[in-house]
Amino acid sequence: MELFVVNRHDEEESKDENKAEESSKLNRVLKKIEKNKKLRNKQKEKEQKIKEAIQRTTQARQIKREIKQNIVKVPENNIDEFVDKELIDKHIDEYKDQVTDNKHKENKGKKRKSEPVDIEGFTILGVDNFQKKAKVKRVLPRWLTNPTIISVNLQKLETKVSDLKIIDKQLRSLLKVNGVDKFFPVQAKVIPWLIQNNKYSDIMFTRDVCVSAPTGSGKTLSFVLPIVQMLKKYTFKKIRALVILPTQDLARQVFGTFKTYTEGTNIDVCIISGQNSFEVEQKQILTKNEAWGYISKIDILVCTAGRLVDHLKSTEGLDLQYLDFLVIDEADRVLENIQNDWLYHLEKHISPEGASKILNQFALQKHRPPQKLLFSATLSQDPEKLQQLSLFQPKLFTSVVENNDANDGMEHNAVEEVKSDTFIGKYTTPNELTEKYIETSADLKPLMLYKYIQQENLKKTLIFTHSVESTHRLTILLRAMFQNKISVEEISSHLQPKSRVALIDKFSKGEIDLLISTDALARGIDFPGVQCVISYSAPKYLKTYIHRAGRTARAGENGLAVTFLHSSQIGKFKELLQQADKTDVLEIKIPEDDLEPLGEQYKDSLESLRKTVEAEDRQVLNRTKLAKGKKTVSKRNRKKLAVK
Numbered sequence: 001m002e003l004f005v006v007n008r009h010d011e012e013e014s015k016d017e018n019k020a021e022e023s024s025k026l027n028r029v030l031k032k033i034e035k036n037k038k039l040r041n042k043q044k045e046k047e048q049k050i051k052e053a054i055q056r057t058t059q060a061r062q063i064k065r066e067i068k069q070n071i072v073k074v075p076e077n078n079i080d081e082f083v084d085k086e087l088i089d090k091h092i093d094e095y096k097d098q099v100t101d102n103k104h105k106e107n108k109g110k111k112r113k114s115e116p117v118d119i120e121g122f123t124i125l126g127v128d129n130f131q132k133k134a135k136v137k138r139v140l141p142r143w144l145t146n147p148t149i150i151s152v153n154l155q156k157l158e159t160k161v162s163d164l165k166i167i168d169k170q171l172r173s174l175l176k177v178n179g180v181d182k183f184f185p186v187q188a189k190v191i192p193w194l195i196q197n198n199k200y201s202d203i204m205f206t207r208d209v210c211v212s213a214p215t216g217s218g219k220t221l222s223f224v225l226p227i228v229q230m231l232k233k234y235t236f237k238k239i240r241a242l243v244i245l246p247t248q249d250l251a252r253q254v255f256g257t258f259k260t261y262t263e264g265t266n267i268d269v270c271i272i273s274g275q276n277s278f279e280v281e282q283k284q285i286l287t288k289n290e291a292w293g294y295i296s297k298i299d300i301l302v303c304t305a306g307r308l309v310d311h312l313k314s315t316e317g318l319d320l321q322y323l324d325f326l327v328i329d330e331a332d333r334v335l336e337n338i339q340n341d342w343l344y345h346l347e348k349h350i351s352p353e354g355a356s357k358i359l360n361q362f363a364l365q366k367h368r369p370p371q372k373l374l375f376s377a378t379l380s381q382d383p384e385k386l387q388q389l390s391l392f393q394p395k396l397f398t399s400v401v402e403n404n405d406a407n408d409g410m411e412h413n414a415v416e417e418v419k420s421d422t423f424i425g426k427y428t429t430p431n432e433l434t435e436k437y438i439e440t441s442a443d444l445k446p447l448m449l450y451k452y453i454q455q456e457n458l459k460k461t462l463i464f465t466h467s468v469e470s471t472h473r474l475t476i477l478l479r480a481m482f483q484n485k486i487s488v489e490e491i492s493s494h495l496q497p498k499s500r501v502a503l504i505d506k507f508s509k510g511e512i513d514l515l516i517s518t519d520a521l522a523r524g525i526d527f528p529g530v531q532c533v534i535s536y537s538a539p540k541y542l543k544t545y546i547h548r549a550g551r552t553a554r555a556g557e558n559g560l561a562v563t564f565l566h567s568s569q570i571g572k573f574k575e576l577l578q579q580a581d582k583t584d585v586l587e588i589k590i591p592e593d594d595l596e597p598l599g600e601q602y603k604d605s606l607e608s609l610r611k612t613v614e615a616e617d618r619q620v621l622n623r624t625k626l627a628k629g630k631k632t633v634s635k636r637n638r639k640k641l642a643v644k
């Protein structure tokens with residue numbers, strides 16, 4: 001029968017049970033709240049007691065002090081009345097225990113979080129194990145945090161050439177002849193420092209120098225003038241200064257400046273950059289005679305890194321042991337050029353072990369290592385990168401973004417006055433540079449460019465693209481659009497050196513309106529009075545942008561830099577500029593409606609571009625065929641001859 005007994009559920013009974021359970025739960029919670037409240041009150045009381053105790057201690061100390069100073073007269077044994085020392089110590093100990101206990105609990109809680117999580121028997125590893133690492137604070141060497149600050153203000157020049165008597169008379173008059181009356185800030189700081197610090201170079205090593213100053217601020221004269229002046233003392237010829245540059249065009253430019261300021265002196269300068277044949281360059285550097293062996297014909301050698309390595313390897317008698325100065329202009333770019341391992345070869349050559357085998361009596365004298373002088377508008381101030389040059393007690397001259405009185409031209413303790421972290425590695429641009437951008441889609445970009453040049457009536461404008469091919473196509477297209485009403489030329493590393501030189505000279509003279517180029521021309525080249533620099537292809541790096549834009553707004557003149565950007569590139573571009581504290585880049589708006597009337601002209605120009613490119617391709621093909629044909633014919637002829 002028991003099998004048929006049904007255990008029925010008694011609802012009333014169950015309700016009573018639930019009620020009892022709920023009220024006991026509530027009681028537990030209320031008790032807990034009450035307990036916590038008491039604990040909190042206790043804690044507050046303790047804290048209050050500690051506060052009071054601390055107050056009393058302070059008062060007691062004050063009274064003790066006053067007693068010592070005889071302000072309050074109290075008998076010595078009564079001092080304890082004022083100081084309830086035991087009580088204070090007790091409270092402080094209790095408080096300390098409490099704080100440690102709380103911290104312990106907190107940490108325990110955190111630790112539990114980062115322990116592996118167990119879900120249904122599976123242990124999930126690595127969950128919540130992420131812990132934020134403390135940020136490592138960059139500690140820079142002292143020479144980087146204590147630079148001499150260079151002003152970027154080229155409008156208010158204070159140092160007259162005639163006042164800087166540390167520069168000799170001959171050079172001062174040459175400066176005058178070349179239209180230099182006042183020194184730019186970088187020159188006013190660096191030139192006297194170099195001359196002064198080289199006074200005792202015969203008996204002690206001179207500090208190496210790094211100079212970071214904006215484009216067009218006159219860095220070239222900062223090393224040319226002191227070197228020329230300091231080499232005048234020598235009576236026999238040796239290569240005393242080696243100046244390394246990243247490109248042929250730049251080497252030619254710096255060579256020109258040296259030529260100008262060595263006029264009328266006994267100093268000889270030579271350039272080796274590949275513009276002349278190897279043999280011609282060798283003959284310009286040295287000569288050989290029976291009695292003395294190899295003799296240097298020059299004092300200053302200006303070169304590109306690549307060509308220098310060629311000569312170090314193949315020009316017998318090239319002696320760099322007497323080098324007083326090693327200048328690396330556009331240093332960050334030259335140091336990036338590891339192509340020929342130029343630094344290794346140079347070091348080998350300068351150090352006695354790698355010296356020329358031809359020893360003459362002068363070579364027996366020991367010579368100090370050359371003073372290294374590094375210049376750039378975007379000089380790396382990363383100690384690790386500069387490490388490879390093993391700089392000796394380096395001295396940094398740098399300009400900072402002008403936002404306070406930092407640019408007063410005074411020597412600053414950067415740690416205190418200009419926070420080093422805020423300017424180290426930050427690049428500055430000329431004050432006279434205005435920067436803008438134009439948003440455009442890829443298909444309308446050439447038309448936008450045409451419209452902008454036309455509406456602004458731009459002359460002497462440099463346009464940068466990202467490749468030789470893009471430069472070529474844009475040149476053809478713009479020529480067609482402007483229907484040869486203005487002169488449009490292209491320049492790239494693919495051209496022969498002579499053609500490049502001719503184009504650079506023509507553009508400098510203002511005979512070319514639009515010069516389209518790759519980044520090969522972005523660095524260092526000094527075209528006077530460039531009205532506008534257009535970045536037709538968005539620059540990938542801040543350095544690229546700074547050097548491109550730096551072809552205008554030089555030597556205190558006003559200039560404009562305009563960048564063409566696709567909507568997706570605007571954010572990145574602004575981010576790049578922010579790295580140099582630039583936030584005021586304005587947008588130029590060209591309504592697409594303004595482009596509509598140019599539609600037909602644009603279509604025709606594109607057609608013309610297509611035809612020109614096709615014709616050029618055909619020409620190349622024919623030339624290749626012809627060359628191949630000649631080869632096969634000559635091969636056949638050779639075979640015939642062999643048969644005969």
Ligand SMILES: Nc1ncnc2c1ncn2[C@@H]1O[C@H](COP(=O)(O)OP(=O)(O)OP(=O)(O)O)[C@@H](O)[C@H]1O
Pocket residue numbers: 179180181182183184187213214215216217218219220221376377523524525526528550554555
């Ligand atoms: N004190 C001066 N007074 C007038 N013009 C000057 C002075 N110093 C230099 N210049 C001129 O300023 C121009 C820019 O100088 P320089 O080429 O040396 O600049 P830079 O700082 O080397 O620029 P970049 O970083 O682009 O190579 C040159 O045309 C030069 O002749």
